[in-house]
Amino acid sequence: MNATIHTIALHGAHDDHRAVVKLTRELVRIPSRGGVDSYDPVLDYTAAWLAEHNLHPRRLTESGATVALICEVAGAHPGPRYVLDACLDTAPYGDEAAWSYPPASGEITGGWLHGRGSADSKAGAAIFAHVLARLQQARHDLHGSVVLLLDVDEHTGRFGGAKTYFEGPAAPDRVDGVMIGYPGIDHLVIGGRGVLRARVHVHGVASHSGGSRTTPSAIAKAAELVSALGQVHLPAGDGEGFPPAAKLTVTAIRGGEGYSVTPDLCTLSVDIRLTPSLDDSAAEDLLRGCVTRVDAGWSGTQPSHVEITTRWPPYRLNDASRLKAAMLEAASAAGLATEAKVAGPSNIGNYLAGLGIEATAGFGVDYIGLHGTDERVRLDSIPPVQAAYHHALLTLLRPA
Structure with a gap:
């Protein structure tokens, strides 16, 4: 046959x-x-x-x-x-x-x-x-x-x-x-590999960039978050059956306009590639945990908001x-x-x-x-x- x-x-x-x-x-x-x-x-x-x-x-x-x-x-x-x-x-x-x-x-x-x-x-x-x-x-x-x-x-x-x-x-x-x-x-x-994608809205405090008062910049805060995300520990590959390892990438940064305003909002796009060792729930917990730790060092600013846009297993x-x-x-x-x-x-x-x-x-x-x-x-x-x-x-x- x-x-x-x-x-x-x-x-x-x-x-x-x-x-x-x-x-x-x-x-x-x-x-x-x-x-x-x-x-x-x-x-x-x-x-x-x-x-x-x-x-x-x-x-x-x-x-x-x-x-x-x-x-x-x-x-x-x-x-x-x-x-x-x-x-x-x-x-x-x-x-x-x-x-x-x-x-x-x-x-x-x-x-x-x-x-x-x-x-x-x-x-x-x-x-x-x-x-x-x-x-x-x-x-x-x-x-x-x-x-x-x-x-x-x-x-x-x-x-x-x-x-x-x-x-x-x-x-x-x-x-x-x-x-x-x-x-x-x-x-x-x-x-x-699956994917978890999120937009992280990072808040600062707006002010005149040339004024005597210095306020927390959302871009500076976001830069610290980018650095922290680049240092997170991700599990290795799952062996012969699923060799690709998990991966986290900041793929876009949007914030600020012109020169005279200290920005009060900066948004990061974060792409996390998932494996059986790092599913979407674990990846979201990892992302939110990192965001919370960075927020803790920026008193006087609103907490960052994590917006999940895609979940594929x-x-x-x-x-x-x-x-x-x-x-x-x-x-x-x-x-x-x-x-x-x-x-x-x-x-x-x-x-x-x-x-x-x-x-x-x-x-x-x-x-x-x-x-x-x-x-x-x-x-x-x-x-x-x-x-x-x-x-x-x-x-x-x-x-x-």
């Missing part, structure tokens, strides 16, 4: 190669920078492609704005539901003059396709669209269903498409696993995960030496873990320049990636 599945997936991927490259190229040529460009052109083009392939896309909206495009292939038999998730919005271009080819050119040279979003993650979207079209042709044999979720609110950091699909008014009654099409052919990301798929096993087996069958990995950065898999949904993230095409100048993908890495996803889904959607 596995040999048959492998043959079907591999032949389909090679037959689709030119079409996947064409779709990726067309998507790259449609600017869709998060929070910058209108998403309607890329959504309209993708929806038309899906409709032409006997799929039935629809738009998900949140507060009147489109946040995702979705469609579902339902098998003829009951079974699990899996989601293929990729984003159609992209990072900004940066310095366009530094690019070898324009960011929306879709230029192909030396076996590479260039352009913003080629890696993250329009190639993934094109591959997933072709996998879904293949599954549509075989739906009478499928036990379960597959959803294609194309988010256009990912690079804003809001993940509006995913949140609307998984938690919105029309959320599905079950999701058994999610495959996220981030790039990277060497690793299947099966986990990631760390996660790692366990060894019994069918999703993990199916993906690794399929990648191997496609001739790839792909290894399971727990990633240092957080990803949408952390959000899904908080909902109790298994997710893989970061298996996709080979790439260079993610979010950077001259982002590009290696074209001959497309067929084995498509074959692996197709193979894995055929395995997961067969009778138990």
Whole structure:
């Protein structure tokens, strides 16, 4: 059975190669920078492609704005539901003059396709669209269903498409696993450090900077807090199963204006990467404890206020995960030496873990320049990636 599945997936991927490259190229040529460009052109083009392939896309909206495009292939038999998730919005271009080819050119040279979003993650979207079209042709044999979720609110950091699909008014009654099409052919990301993010509002006392009266500066107080946070003790990694260690970073400082006022407010952005040894509660206690100790040395000022903005738990798929096993087996069958990995950065898999949904993230095409100048993908890495996803889904959607 596995040999048959492998043959079907591999032949389909090679037959689709030119079409996947064409779709990726067309998507790259449609600017869709998060929070910058209108998403309607890329959504309209993708929806038309899906409709032409006997799929039935629809738009998900949140507060009147489109946040995702979705469609579902339902098998003829009951079974699990899996989601293929990729984003159609992209990072900004940066310095366009530094690019070898324009960011929306879709230029192909030396076996590479260039352009913003080629890696993250329009190639993934094109591959997933072709996998879904293949599954549509075989739906009478499928036990379960597959959803294609194309988010256009990912690079804003809001993940509006995913949140609307998984938690919105029309959320599905079950999701058994999610495959996220981030790039990277060497690793299947099966986990990631979580994240606790906070804004710390540090208070001082305003006065004229040139006056005879000296008052506590919120910036000076905040600087002391930054120094204290840089010296906190964090637990080391959790061993082979979860090697990345916890990490704390002050990522932004905002305070003061002009020259003549001693500032009475300075706000720090604090990013704490979580592991099983440092969960969100422990990280929050650590942060608040450090803030309290610094406040104690600044009499005459209001206590600092800690505003928690994000809580995503760390996660790692366990060894019994069918999703993990199916993906690794399929990648191997496609001739790839792909290894399971727990990633240092957080990803949408952390959000899904908080909902109790298994997710893989970061298996996709080979790439260079993610979010950077001259982002590009290696074209001959497309067929084995498509074959692996197709193979894995055929395995997961067969009778138990």
